[in-house]
Amino acid sequence: MRVLIISAHQSFRQQVQAACLRFDKTTVSIRTAESMGQGMELALQFEAQLVFLDLTRNHEAGVLSLEQLAHVKNRLVAVSADKMGTDLMARAIRTGAGEILPQPVVDDEVFAIIEKAMHLQSEDAVMQPPRSGKSIMCFSSKGGVGKTSLSCNIAVALSGIFGDKKVALLDANIQAPNIAPMLDLRPVSWLKDAVAEYKRLDSQLLEDFMTVHAASGVHVLAHNTNDPLGVDYTEDQLTKILLVSKGTYDWTIVDTFPLLSSLNLSLMDLCDEIILVTEAVVPSLRSAKHNLDILQQAGYGENRIRVVINRFSNFEGNISPELCAEALGWPIEQIIPYDVHATIATNSGKPYSQMYPDRKITASVKELVEKIVGTHLPKDQEETALDKYWRQFKNWMDI
Ligand SMILES: Nc1ncnc2c1ncn2[C@@H]1O[C@H](COP(=O)(O)OP(=O)(O)OP(=O)(O)O)[C@@H](O)[C@H]1O
Ligand SMILES: [Mg+2]
DSSP states (O other): OEEEEEOSOHHHHHHHHHHHTTSOTTTOEEEEESSHHHHHHHHHHHTOSEEEEEOSSOHHHHHHHHHHHTTSTTOEEEEEOSSOOHHHHHHHHHHTOOEEOOSSOOHHHHHHHHHHHHHHHHHSOOOOOOOOOEEEEEEOSSTTSSHHHHHHHHHHHHHHHHOTTSEEEEEEOSSSOOHHHHTTOOOSSOHHHHHHTGGGOOHHHHHHHOEEETTTTEEEEOOOSOOTTOOOOOHHHHHHHHHHHHHHOSEEEEEEOSSOOHHHHHHHHTOSEEEEEEOSSHHHHHHHHHHHHHHHHTTOOTTTEEEEEEEEOOOTTSOOHHHHHHHHTSOEEEEEEOOHHHHHHHHHTSOHHHHOTTSHHHHHHHHHHHHHHTSOOOOOOOOOHHHHHHHHHHHHHTO
């Protein structure tokens, strides 16, 4: 059962979400939206079967949204409001609401609505297949910790496993984008083109805007800050792009800017996993701790956040990974060592995992990707001495 909760109020989203979680995770999959616009897009892309729609903030916009949401066959829309007068209730039911959820939210009432929605689905067994694409965001509200490098290398590693055209990399760093230079790409189309067309964006159009990273087969939606038209990037536009990408590719990796803004939170909302990148130094750890606290308050649990320490070096006096975990109150999923070759690769416009497949940084990213994918990957074939010299020669010649 695909459940969508639309509410401008975090407490409402959390209460309904908490009640839904009493169901087995394989039975109920939940998405949340803070705005009507984002909710409408999400309902469409996620093919929501049950929508909890909170009208509290704006009755008029809510009823208009309800009209469209309730239009879909077999979808149950349950409306709610902090003060649900009889007028509003009658209007909502006339417009298509199948249920009214009173506030404050009571678990049993949410439960009963889910069961009704399940019943509605089983009456007509034509269930739409769930969307399979997974998305991952590399995040940190501290700049320069290695989000972009990691995003690129994770994307390349996933493409190595799943094949060409299966992995997308979105540069959602609207402030200082740098995936294109990091992968030495010369895009013809950009994020702003997708934003300009976001209303009619579908898989075909999104693929047209992608730049293929030839060395890995990753499809990149690149971004640059050269924006003479002053395009404004809104949550609705970027979430729509991410949703289309999830429907098009098996994996979508999102790189973003270092701020826990509402835009980033709305993208995170659609991500299956968040990789919180930090360094084992006090300012980065403080920032990571702050991020974790906020994300936890927003309902993100251990199953959705992996903490990665990047640029780790084991010199005396440095903060150990154990101490980092203790300070963060979160397990450390992966440690990626400090390696100057990462910088050399960045300057050459190549992912370090391709330029230096034999380095520890590459092995660490591989281990992380194994955890994300949930399987052990076959060991790479041992490089022959000749292959190694040839690779080093190509790196040296920059070819
Ligand atoms: N494991 C590593 N060892 C050494 N250097 C690294 C490592 N990972 C990344 N770097 C280097 O750190 C620098 C910053 O990395 P990157 O641009 O990926 O950070 P970022 O978090 O995306 O930055 P921003 O917040 O500005 O977007 C780059 O020069 C990169 O090559
Ligand atoms: Mg970056």
